[in-house]
Amino acid sequence: MGEGLRERTRRAVRAEIAEVAIGLFVRQGFDNTTVEDIAQAAGMTKRSFFRYFATKEDVVFDGVDLTGEKVVADIAARPAEEGPWECLQHVLGAWQEEIHASEQVLATLRLIEATPALVGRLHQRRTEWRRRVSDALQGRPGVDIDAYTADLLTNAATAVLDAVSSEWVRSDGKAKRSALLEQGFRQLHVDPNLRQA
Amino acid sequence: MGEGLRERTRRAVRAEIAEVAIGLFVRQGFDNTTVEDIAQAAGMTKRSFFRYFATKEDVVFDGVDLTGEKVVADIAARPAEEGPWECLQHVLGAWQEEIHASEQVLATLRLIEATPALVGRLHQRRTEWRRRVSDALQGRPGVDIDAYTADLLTNAATAVLDAVSSEWVRSDGKAKRSALLEQGFRQLHVDPNLRQA
DNA sequence: CTGGTATCTGTCACTCGGTGACACTATAGA
DNA sequence: TCTATAGTGTCACCGAGTGACAGATACCAG
Numbered sequence: 001m002g003e004g005l006r007e008r009t010r011r012a013v014r015a016e017i018a019e020v021a022i023g024l025f026v027r028q029g030f031d032n033t034t035v036e037d038i039a040q041a042a043g044m045t046k047r048s049f050f051r052y053f054a055t056k057e058d059v060v061f062d063g064v065d066l067t068g069e070k071v072v073a074d075i076a077a078r079p080a081e082e083g084p085w086e087c088l089q090h091v092l093g094a095w096q097e098e099i100h101a102s103e104q105v106l107a108t109l110r111l112i113e114a115t116p117a118l119v120g121r122l123h124q125r126r127t128e129w130r131r132r133v134s135d136a137l138q139g140r141p142g143v144d145i146d147a148y149t150a151d152l153l154t155n156a157a158t159a160v161l162d163a164v165s166s167e168w169v170r171s172d173g174k175a176k177r178s179a180l181l182e183q184g185f186r187q188l189h190v191d192p193n194l195r196q197a
Numbered sequence: 198m199g200e201g202l203r204e205r206t207r208r209a210v211r212a213e214i215a216e217v218a219i220g221l222f223v224r225q226g227f228d229n230t231t232v233e234d235i236a237q238a239a240g241m242t243k244r245s246f247f248r249y250f251a252t253k254e255d256v257v258f259d260g261v262d263l264t265g266e267k268v269v270a271d272i273a274a275r276p277a278e279e280g281p282w283e284c285l286q287h288v289l290g291a292w293q294e295e296i297h298a299s300e301q302v303l304a305t306l307r308l309i310e311a312t313p314a315l316v317g318r319l320h321q322r323r324t325e326w327r328r329r330v331s332d333a334l335q336g337r338p339g340v341d342i343d344a345y346t347a348d349l350l351t352n353a354a355t356a357v358l359d360a361v362s363s364e365w366v367r368s369d370g371k372a373k374r375s376a377l378l379e380q381g382f383r384q385l386h387v388d389p390n391l392r393q394a
Numbered sequence: 395c396t397g398g399t400a401t402c403t404g405t406c407a408c409t410c411g412g413t414g415a416c417a418c419t420a421t422a423g424a
Numbered sequence: 425t426c427t428a429t430a431g432t433g434t435c436a437c438c439g440a441g442t443g444a445c446a447g448a449t450a451c452c453a454g
Contacts, residue, residue, distance in 0.1 A: 005450085005451090006401075006402090006450075006451080010402095034438090034439065034440085035439075035440065035441085036439085044403080044404090045403075045404055045405080046440090046441090047403080047404070047405080047406095047441095047442090048402080048403060048404075050440090050441065050442080051402080051403085054441090055440080055441080056439095056440070056441090116321050116324075116325075117321075119320070119321050119324050120317035120318055120320060120321035121317055123316070123317060123320030123321070123323075123324070124313050124314075124316050124317035124320065126320075127316050127320070128313075147364065147367065148360060148363075148364040148367075148377065148380075148381075149384070151359075151360040151363050151364065152356070152357065152360040152381050152384065152385070155356035155357070155359050155360050156353050156356045156357075156385055158356070159349070159352035159353045159355070159356040160349065160352070160353075162348075162352050163345060163348040163349040163352050166345075166348050167344065167345040167348065170344065170345075180345065183345075184345075184349050186388065187346070187349065187387060187388045188349070188353055188385050188386075188387060189385075189386040189387065189388055190384060190385065190386065191383065191384045191385075191386055201422090202421090202422085203421080203422080203429095203430070203431090207430095207431090231409090231410065231411085232410080232411065232412085233410085241432080241433090242432075242433055242434080243411090243412090244412095244413090244432080244433070244434080244435095245431080245432060245433075247411090247412065247413080248431075248432085251412090252411080252412080253410095253411065253412090
């Protein structure tokens, strides 16, 4: 019907692997957990695990890393008279709202912060994504900005995002992320006149 | 005399490994080059390679990644009446000046940008280093800022650094990094009143 | 219901990054 | 010259990830 049972089961299996794996990671550490441990706990082979996730790290970002296409699309959809910085603030603010502040997410973020390999992988993905955001920012109708400025603002926006995430974890999930984000974007005031030689 | 011949030869060997390795990486790609390739080209065993570099990635950052202790020390040494943002600008500007704009550095940066694994490793190191910078910023006598603001400014400063690096590579090393850095720090104007509930 | 086809799975074998242990050699320093 | 120390090769090993093959399973036609 409409969208296939196979895909549904596949996503269900993915979700269960992720849940089992993160449980193991939190309990005994990322490095002390082998893929075979995960596969066995999920009732499958090591080979089958890699048919659902390309790397051992990716299983962690399954529920978080929605570094979405939607953000890129939303940027293009913002009104043309809006400045690039406000555009980023609105789009990323809306994106952040969608990540529900569950205990699961908090545990995952803690796990990432405590595991260098995961930090690396996260920023690796972020970098690819950032390039697309920067391009979207440049391609926006109305204002035209050079590549350097687009990169600068995009990097700065993710800098705010990272700081918000850190502070949120530091407060055990009690801080209001939207307030932190707004504060961060306000403190990094962007000079409106983007003139240059 | 005074500082040992052994250390000198060790550093020389390190440098030669790095040179040989980067040459291979540039010619045939990072992923298509095995550690045994490097070791053989440098006249040693795989095992000996790992006695000089902890990972295959680290060999690339040998000449670049001086994410130094000096930066952290310099932050503490800045005059107390200086704001945190200006402090970061001065220290990182001085740090950046020390990286001579050689063709070798340019090729290395290109290599990093083209290789996801290297991007990940770079940001992984950056993250550890950033934590220390943020702590140094908080520990500065005179002004006291909260952890969130310190993280925010530190992240933003590295955001500028990354944008400068990208633009510099994009211009084939012809752009003036100091000018870009100054422009970046100026455009991200930090609100001087850091008041909060 | 039946057959064909695409998909999922386990098994095996393999590559590559990285590590521990051991024996051997060269060197620094008394 | 003798001894402690550091560097080296060899070997065996682990874990992440991949390619190939064969068997099972589910979808969809007729």
